[in-house]
Amino acid sequence: MAGPGFLVSGWPWRAAGYLLTGAVTGAVLLVGLVTAVTAGIALAVVLVGLPLLLLTALAGLPVARLERHRLRLVDRHPAYDPHVRPSATGLRAWLTTRLRERATWRELGHALLFAGLLWPLDALAVTLALLCPLSLVAAPLLLATAGEGRGTKVLKAWTVSTWPAASGVAVLGLSLLALGGYALGVTAGARAELTRLLIAPREAELGSRMVELARSRARLVDAFEAERRRIERDLHDGAQQRLVALSMTLGLALLDAPPGPYAEQLAKAQREAGEALAELREIVHGIHPQVLADHGLAAAVADAADRTAVPVDVDFRLPVRLPQPVEAAAYFVVREALANVDRHSGAGRAAVHGGHRDGRLFVEVRDDGRGGADASTGSGLTGLADRVSVLDGTLSVSSPPGGPTLLRVELPCEPTDRCA
Numbered sequence: 001m002a003g004p005g006f007l008v009s010g011w012p013w014r015a016a017g018y019l020l021t022g023a024v025t026g027a028v029l030l031v032g033l034v035t036a037v038t039a040g041i042a043l044a045v046v047l048v049g050l051p052l053l054l055l056t057a058l059a060g061l062p063v064a065r066l067e068r069h070r071l072r073l074v075d076r077h078p079a080y081d082p083h084v085r086p087s088a089t090g091l092r093a094w095l096t097t098r099l100r101e102r103a104t105w106r107e108l109g110h111a112l113l114f115a116g117l118l119w120p121l122d123a124l125a126v127t128l129a130l131l132c133p134l135s136l137v138a139a140p141l142l143l144a145t146a147g148e149g150r151g152t153k154v155l156k157a158w159t160v161s162t163w164p165a166a167s168g169v170a171v172l173g174l175s176l177l178a179l180g181g182y183a184l185g186v187t188a189g190a191r192a193e194l195t196r197l198l199i200a201p202r203e204a205e206l207g208s209r210m211v212e213l214a215r216s217r218a219r220l221v222d223a224f225e226a227e228r229r230r231i232e233r234d235l236h237d238g239a240q241q242r243l244v245a246l247s248m249t250l251g252l253a254l255l256d257a258p259p260g261p262y263a264e265q266l267a268k269a270q271r272e273a274g275e276a277l278a279e280l281r282e283i284v285h286g287i288h289p290q291v292l293a294d295h296g297l298a299a300a301v302a303d304a305a306d307r308t309a310v311p312v313d314v315d316f317r318l319p320v321r322l323p324q325p326v327e328a329a330a331y332f333v334v335r336e337a338l339a340n341v342d343r344h345s346g347a348g349r350a351a352v353h354g355g356h357r358d359g360r361l362f363v364e365v366r367d368d369g370r371g372g373a374d375a376s377t378g379s380g381l382t383g384l385a386d387r388v389s390v391l392d393g394t395l396s397v398s399s400p401p402g403g404p405t406l407l408r409v410e411l412p413c414e415p416t417d418r419c420a
Contacts, residue, residue, distance in 0.1 A: 011074075012181035015188035016130055018073040019122040022191065025070075026119020029063060033115050058098065060107030063114065064199040071195060074188045079200040103199075110198040118191070125187045129180030136173025140166040243277040289331070297327045301334050301352055308338045310367070313351040322361060326411050329391055330354070330363050333384050337365040337407050340381075345369025345405060356413060363409045371403035381407075 006012065036056045043049030068079035082103040086093040098104045135155050142152040143166045151161035160166045250270040257263040292300035298316040305312035321327070334352055341350045347369030354363040373381065385395045393411035 006185065007178055007181045012184055014073045015181075015184040016126060018070060018188045019126050019184065019191065021070060021073075022114075023119050023123035023126060025063075025066065026114050026122065029059075029111065030115040030119070033059060033111070057108060058104065060104065060109070060111040061098065063111040064107040067110075067114075067195050067199055071192055071200075074192045075196070079196060082200065107199050110195070113198070118194075122191065125184065129183040129187070130177075133173045133177035133180050137170050137177060139169040139173065243273055247273040247277060292327060292331055296321050297330055297354075300327075300331050301354065304331070304335045304338055305352060308350070309342050310338075310345075310347055311349050312338065313349070316352060316354045318354070318356055318361075320356075322356070322413055325391060326361055326413050329387050329393070330361060330409065330411060333388065333395070333407075333409050334363060334365060336381075336384055340373065341365075341367045341369065341405075344373070345371075345403075347403075347405075359413060361411045361413045363411075365407045366404060368404050370401075371399045371405050372401045373397055373399035373405050373407075384409075 033056065036052060036059070040049035040053035040056060043052065065081075068081065071079045083101060084097065086097040132155060139152070139154050139160055140163070142154070143160060143163070146152055151159050152166075154160050154169055160169055247270055250266055250273060254263060254266040254270060257266055289300055289303065291303050296318065298318045301316050302314050305314045322330075338350065338352075341347050345367050347367035350365065350367040352363070352365050354361070356362075381395070381397060388395045388409055388411065391411050393409060395407070395409050397405070397407050399405040
């Protein structure tokens, strides 16, 4: 609206259409509400009017739906529908859901405000900014037709009897029409913003999108963990068993082979098959250790500590199994932290402490190394923090230069059949 191009675009007419349809809709809504409430009260004595009053309380729903469509005239962004889908089918479930929603009562308040106040303002804006200037612009035409060249009334306020006066009124009307285009744009924009605030608040839309984003991230994590377990199972039951069979076959062939170059080649092939099997087992363990699936987090942490070159003291007390996403996230945090201790810390000893209380799993990894760990340097901590945040957990690192380093993770774990 800042430049003159606004007047030659379609936006002034879209604004006028928005306000004009608002005036018509509001007038019809006012008549409908008054009729429904009057009939409902009159028939309430015979109980027939009670359903009618209930339907009147839900009148905001169709009005809000219509308003969300009308907003497209002046707002490029689709209006958000705050209503949730009923958990069951049928009229009873739909009514129960709608009557419990704050959005339903907010939309009823909007409908009452629309019927009582907003539509007259829409009509007034269209009249002053569009119809009155058009009446002035039409002064020469009215003088030539209805006035037969002798005189005509403009806006039923004053008489124009000469052609110069009629032309001057038309020029004034064109000027007011240009100003009215801007006035219509401002009024329609304010009106649309008020409507969006009442029936489709951006905060609710943002909150809903954040909730859906969190749910989608959680679904991705679950799918990722399921895929990891599938790959681990396929490697364990497929390629690993084939390598075991190959190693045994080579061993049997070596027993029957006479001493010489042929036997040496068989022995070399058996050693390479054994090395490939060991590497594959290590890969399978890194993808999803079987001990985690079979025996739980405490056993998996103890196994990871045993595989660490630095001596690790483990104090992990979990009397129950935890949900699989929580166990997996906590295990990989511990494993990555111990790998960092091995590679970067220069520590002589490390400790892992963990437990569950107050509905949260907590894990601490401490070492007596040189410190200075920083998530921004690509040490793997950033990825761990992202993984923990998906589960609404927190990861904190304290690592002053000179040490010691303390990594702490907390993950919410609501009491369930697997987590108390």
